[in-house]
Amino acid sequence: MSFEISDELIDQVKHLIKDVNDTRLQEILDEIHFADIAEIIGQLNLHQATYLIKLLDSEKSSEALMELEEDFRERILDNLSVKEIAEELEEMDTDDAADIIAELPEDRAEEVIAEIEDEKHAEDIKELLLYKEDTAGGLMAKELVKVKETWTVAGCVREMRRQAEKVTRVHSIYVIDKEGKLKGRLSLKDLLTASAKAYIRDVYIPKVDYVNIETEGEEVARIMQKYDLEAIPVVDHETVLVGRITIDDMVDFIKEEAEKDYQMAAGISQDVEADDNVWELTRARLPWLILGLFGGLGSVFIMQDFEDVMTNPRIRDLFFYTPLIAAMAGNVGVQSSAIIVQGLANDNVKGSLWKRLLKEISLSLINGVALALLVILFGIVMGYEISFSLTIATALMSVIIVAALIGTFVPIILDKRGIDPAIATGPFITTSNDIFGIFLFFYIAKLILGF
Template identity: 70%
Template sequence: MTPFKLSDELLEEIRSLVESKSDQSLLELMSEFHYADIAEIIDELNLEEGTYLIKLLDTERTSDVLTELDEDKREQILERLSAREIAEEIGELDTDDAADIIAELPEERVREIISQIDDRQHARDIVELLRYDEDTAGGLMAKELVKVRESWNVLTCVKEMRRQAENVTRVHSIYVVDDEDKLKGRLSLKDLLTTSTKTQISEVYIPKVDYVRVEDKAEEVARVMSKYDLEAVPVIDEIGRLVGRITIDDVVDVIKEEAEKDYQLAAGITQEVEADDSVWQLTKARLPWLVLGLLGGLGAVFIMEGFEEVMSNPNYRSLFFYTPLIAAMAGNVGVQSSAIIVQGLANDAVKGSLLQRLIKEVSLSLINGGALALLVIAFGFLINQPLEVSATIALSMLAVIVVAALIGTFVPIILDKRGIDPAIATGPFITTSNDIFGIFLFFYIAKVILGF
């Protein structure tokens, strides 16, 4: 299948058809596209054109289109639809997608839409999902699943599965529960097909099943599914009852959003923003860290002023020229160390005691710092720099690299233990702090060795 590519010519054709209200031609044209492609088209149309297209297409298609739209565009379109029209769209969606869309609307509108949904069980399921925080397993799960009771025989089980599967888009697993709906295990389709119809499910189901709880964080759900290569995972409530399932497509969205958030934190952006957000939103997200960088820079200025006697000594005045080098090395090493630790924390790969981690980081820093220190001394020989000055710079760089690596390693670990996103330690925070420490160590060590 050729990947969809939205062209200016196609957009103009669609706009022309909308303007002339050529409904049949529009329907024929749209029939060729996947719902995600239609969402991409609507995102590029103006509000009136996008709304016209949504109202024209059948609800079965547009319900999926709504889930793929840009949030702002979706909100604007929903404002132009009646409660009944939205209820019809929601009725075609799985409960998790339906709850996600409804959660964006005002509370009064939500009640009105829920009351208009014809399938009352579907409405009750959506209301239940709205109780959960969106960043938890309860907020991610869908109510649609296939479950059988351990007290049934295989024949009854097959009949019930056929009935339940009508409401499930994709059957990943068959879950087994007791008479109180408590999760007991899972059922192998192969065992079901090769077992006598009179056999009890309790005799053939697999008791080992990975699951998550409704209160588990979305990141924990993603970690479990990634670790055990799960396409779907059941969700249980506080007393062990099966209440839903989470599928891999929802977890991919979580991983993507978490990666985007961490990337922005690493770049010094304090809240989730996009390139087309308003100037004010972008300013609020970026200015705080820029202020921190400014304060850090001013702090470095005061530190350097404390060693201004270096400037009065013609033999050591060249030390000031190495200040950017020391600051850059401190920042680079700190960011490298913190990035590795943050990635390890996200993947639950940071193992062992803090002492082992300390020894490992110090050893690595000594090796890297030693190699770079030798290069600095070699550079000093090339430019006929006094050996004592080259040795001072080299030793300072070694010390700065060790300290920067320790800060970059342990700050994320401490933040993580205190429940703060450790990704914050991979951006300007770690760079600025290491710049200040690096400059201070550089001049302090130089003062001790050279005696100025």
């Protein structure tokens, strides 16, 4: 069933736009899912894209708009009239509509809201704009089905039919008291199997997971995953039911979070994509490279102190090993920090710090001994003096232990202070470990070889 958008289809659409052949365009696009239409639009120029959005029914264009990349969507919206945008928003769920409004310039946003015909919808959107992004309030939608505990099942089904028209997917029916406070839930299945005359208060499930409007998005994602929820109600400070979050919105959130961590580990500081322009990519990448450069210049300083080693042919080969030492310090540091950062995100870094310290030291000892043996073997093959090989092996082992400890404990400390530990992966840990590693290497060499 996988639908592939062919280059021919794109070309056809472009030609039909050029020929202003609206009838044929409608025919073709009618058959296509909005997510695929968004993909087609993503490959058109601004003029063509705007043309298609205007041509399509708001029902379909509004869904396609939500799937577009933010930058491109903003440029399309610039080309639409206030009235046209309001028509799109009319068809969107409140959470999507609020996201779009938040992307508009302030004065335009107000004009658009004023143009929305459905007053309840406009009010709901305005309410959502009050909440902070990435909190439950900012993530939730106002669309949900709620019934009062005093109703009968039959009355509830009647009311539900009315409310359900606006709600694309009914996951749960929420039960509230007369003050609007969340009391529990009912599934559609329960409703189908209960007697029509029963009262809701006698059949509903009083246990219901919920989050507060201020709950952080990450925490919402964690709860929904842990308890396998497909939707979660959101309440205000008086436990009044104000909205709900569905899992499909959280999937996007979870993915974005994972991608952000991944990019952070790779030394990319903003949310960029392969097809962003050169300047955006530079802004995301250059700062980390500059950090790396300063780190590198730091090692230059350290090595200058050991310049005399170069005049001693017996030991000057030490300098050949600085990239190796730096690389190993960096690799070990990144490994340790990645495991900890992931563990912190999944909430499974438990137990005492001392135990973790011991574990990291034994782990690095095992790795260190294995690698040190390889270095000694290499030295034998190359015909180095044994004291020279031993120096490098010892230094390597110490560097690995220190790098593992830095990689493990820097994220833990950051996390304890409320800083996102993910910044301690990637270039940050590599750079600091490079410097520490090289310093340690020469210092240990000096101790052993006595120069």
